[in-house]
Amino acid sequence: xxxxxxxxxxxxxxxxxxxxxxxxxxxxxxxxxxxxxxxxxxxxxxxxxxxxxxxxxxxxxxxxxxxxxxxxxxxxxxxxxxxxxxxxxxxxxxxxxxxxxxxxxxxxxxxxxxxxxxxxxxxxxxxxxxxxxxxxxxxxxxxxxxxxxxxxxxxxxxxxxxxxxxxxxxxxxxxxxxxxxxxxxxxxxxxxxxxxx
Ligand code: 5GP
Numbered sequence: 001x002x003x004x005x006x007x008x009x010x011x012x013x014x015x016x017x018x019x020x021x022x023x024x025x026x027x028x029x030x031x032x033x034x035x036x037x038x039x040x041x042x043x044x045x046x047x048x049x050x051x052x053x054x055x056x057x058x059x060x061x062x063x064x065x066x067x068x069x070x071x072x073x074x075x076x077x078x079x080x081x082x083x084x085x086x087x088x089x090x091x092x093x094x095x096x097x098x099x100x101x102x103x104x105x106x107x108x109x110x111x112x113x114x115x116x117x118x119x120x121x122x123x124x125x126x127x128x129x130x131x132x133x134x135x136x137x138x139x140x141x142x143x144x145x146x147x148x149x150x151x152x153x154x155x156x157x158x159x160x161x162x163x164x165x166x167x168x169x170x171x172x173x174x175x176x177x178x179x180x181x182x183x184x185x186x187x188x189x190x191x192x193x194x195x196x197x
Pocket of ligand 1 (some may be wrong): 102
């Protein structure tokens with residue numbers, strides 16, 4: 001089976017990370033690409049595990065070197081990006097790659113890798129999304145406000161992606177994503193640029 005790129009997107013607080021962790025725990029044919037970011041490390045996070053934490057200078061140097069499949073400047077001016085070498089590291093072993101991206105990055109990947117499968121994860125309601133974001137509250141009050149405003153805008157973008165999954169119940173939602181993955185892996189596809197070599 002040809003490795004596929006799965007992009008899980010949606011508003012911050014919808015629970016993308018939890019669903020992806022559960023998904024890859026269940027399957028050895030999938031792995032998550034570790035993104036690079038310039039945002040500060042949160043308590044409990046480790047460099048090279050949640051993210052590759054880069055300085056602004058290093059991040060921009062790697063942008064200039066063409067190392068990123070996509071990158072964005074997001075909340076509070078922090079940068080996030082997918083390193084090509086991360087995707088290649090995973091697909092070289094025959095596994096499919098899962099990316100967790102905000103919506104702009106997801107669109108960018110879809111435009112350069114049209115065979116990528118995009119999955120938009122939404123919270124069951126905006127009130128629930130807000131509750132989850134406030135509960136997480138690792139950021140400053142200003143940053144939470146910014147994330148909420150962004151989440152509200154992003155929640156309206158669902159229709160632009162291949163699939164929409166409502167994260168009302170984690171097990172149910174993971175099951176739904178797994179069926180999407182199985183369907184995509186079983187379907188014949190044209191080779192994309194990144195995955196064709
Ligand atoms: P957080 O700061 O909460 O870890 O992540 C903030 C947002 O950045 C999340 O919506 C997450 O999906 C997104 N994100 C994480 N890594 C990347 C990346 O490599 N590229 C893009 N475009 N978004 C990312």
